Amino acid sequence: MNRPIAGISRATEAAGRQKQQLGGKGAASRNSRWLKASLLPALIFALWELGSLSGRIDPLLFSAPHSIIAEFWSMTLSGELLLHLKVSMLRAFAGFLLGGTAGLLLGILAGMLRPVEDYIDPTIQMLRTIPMLALTPLFILWFGFGELSKILIISLGAFFPMYINSFQGVRNVDAKLFEVAEVLEFSRMKQITKLLIPAALPNILLGLRLSLSFAWMALVVAELMGAERGVGFLIQDARSFMQTAVVFIGVLIFAAAGKISDSLVRLLERRLLKWQDSYKGKRADGHLIRIFI
Secondary structure: OHHHHHHHHHHHHHHHHHHHHHHHHHHHHHHHHHHHHHHHHHHHHHHHHHHHHOOOOOOOOOOOHHHHHHHHHHHHHHOHHHHHHHHHHHHHHHHHHHHHHHHHHHHHHHHHOHHHHHHHHHHHHHHOOOOHHHHHHHHHHHHOOOHHHHHHHHHHHHHHHHHHHHHHHHHOOOHHHHHHHHHOOOOHHHHHHHHHHHHHHHHHHHHHHHHHHHHHHHHHHHHHOOOOOOHHHHHHHHHHOOOHHHHHHHHHHHHHHHHHHHHHHHHHHHHHOOOOOOOOOOOOOOOOOOOOO
């Protein structure tokens, strides 16, 4: 009587060991990818530092990395950098929340309902081709130099990628799934929550990544035009006084913030799209890939 129980116990232990081994391999793979991704930036900074120390790089144009690190530490201790960063993050979050939400809702509505597409899509496609810098003076004339104009500029940058990808995600859903939903007598809300959004989720998450990126780029435009606080203002003020190290600090902050937000969305993609069996890229495994030879 105890043999089946013992067999089940051994199978469970074996499955646990296998899971631990796979987890260890996954952690090692992540560490290896992180190391590979760090090699190129480390090489660039090393060459930059050597060029600065040898005098071949003009410090007025390219401050040495050690000078940038020293200035960064000084501004962090004084609290100045954290103040500007906090203001910029609040602006970026508010603009992204407003523009991204509007883009998602309108994209889904235009994708589901042909009359909505006919009325709003041509106008949106026309507006998205207008450069952001061309619209910025109008926003300042209409809404002044306050926070409202900056948040609206950021929301406009975040709106279009989310709208386009949400619309495309809905239109890429297999029509047969809707036929099955009608046979099962799904309500409109159930079609959206149980069918439409899960099927369109890959495109929506792609739109989320692009929307965050465009929100950060629009933040730079907004803060360079009449701001009194924020990382963009910090860059503009440092440029006026030829403080190249501070300019590089602002640029690196934008780069780091964009990378962190993109990584968070990619982590969300891996969690929500586990069911998707997509191509992950071919590994070389020690052999040369002769695709381009």
